[in-house]
Amino acid sequence: MARLGGDEFAIVLEGISAMGDAVRIAERIEHQLKKPVALEGTRSSPRSRSASRSPALAAARPRTWCATPTPRCSARSLGTGKLVVFDPAMHVNVLSRLHIETQLRHAIEREELSLHFQPIVHLASGRLAEMEALARWHEDDGGSPSEFIPVAEETGLILPLGHWVLSQACRKMADWRRRLPGRQDLSVSVNLSNKQFSEPDLIARIDAILAETGLPPTG
Numbered sequence: 001m002a003r004l005g006g007d008e009f010a011i012v013l014e015g016i017s018a019m020g021d022a023v024r025i026a027e028r029i030e031h032q033l034k035k036p037v038a039l040e041g042t043r044s045s046p047r048s049r050s051a052s053r054s055p056a057l058a059a060a061r062p063r064t065w066c067a068t069p070t071p072r073c074s075a076r077s078l079g080t081g082k083l084v085v086f087d088p089a090m091h092v093n094v095l096s097r098l099h100i101e102t103q104l105r106h107a108i109e110r111e112e113l114s115l116h117f118q119p120i121v122h123l124a125s126g127r128l129a130e131m132e133a134l135a136r137w138h139e140d141d142g143g144s145p146s147e148f149i150p151v152a153e154e155t156g157l158i159l160p161l162g163h164w165v166l167s168q169a170c171r172k173m174a175d176w177r178r179r180l181p182g183r184q185d186l187s188v189s190v191n192l193s194n195k196q197f198s199e200p201d202l203i204a205r206i207d208a209i210l211a212e213t214g215l216p217p218t219g
Contacts, residue, residue: 100151104137108160113137115168117188130187133169135161158193166190167209174215 001011011029016022036043107113117131137143152158173188180186196202210217 097151097154100148101155101157104148104152104157104161107137108157108164111164113161113164115165115172117169117172120189128186130189131173132189132191133165133172134191135165153193153195156195158195159199162193162196163205166192166206167213170209170213170215174213177215 001009003009013022013025016025038044114136116134116136118134119128120130120132121127122129135145135149137145137148149158152161169188169190173186177184177186199205206217
């Protein structure tokens with residue numbers, strides 16, 4: 001038995017013949033952890049901080065499992081007392097996500113991403129109402145927004161990425177307003193991550209971008 005860190009522990013089982021054996025042992029351990037214990041004459045139930053937040057997991061390859069946080073994170077995301085059986089595909093998945101994270105970090109630093117502007121048209125008049133700014137990445141492996149946006153959210157890269165998108169979108173919209181006479185009402189929508197809303201200086205950042213680009217905050 002070993003402590004991996006924090007409230008995560010690993011137990012290596014030898015001599016088992018099937019995954020079902022490891023699962024049954026994991027369930028027995030979880031059952032034992034739920035029992036009250038005596039501490040200096042007082043019976044206490046180990047709730048929340050240990051047993052209920054450290055779900056039992058079973059793995060066929062302990063070295064690989066210990067190096068792969070995916071199954072542990074998956075079990076936690078399912079809630080209290082859940083069990084996740086390690087699948088080698090998880091290891092392949094985490095390596096793929098690591099590759100995307102590394103390449104995306106470089107792409108943000110080198111400004112290799114681009115913005116696509118999706119038009120929003122007023123159906124009754126057919127007039128262009130506004131634009132929605134969408135980040136796009138031309139990386140062959142992991143360039144799809146459905147792939148790199150979740151990775152950016154999980155790793156915190158969504159913060160520099162979101163700041164870049166906001167800055168570029170405002171700069172482009174200010175330029176279009178100058179180039180298109182009579183379209184001072186044209187506006188742009190930018191998607192913000194919930195992680196950005198947790199930034200204490202988000203409003204100050206937006207104000208600075210608007211001041212720098214000369215784009216008014218209202219249409």
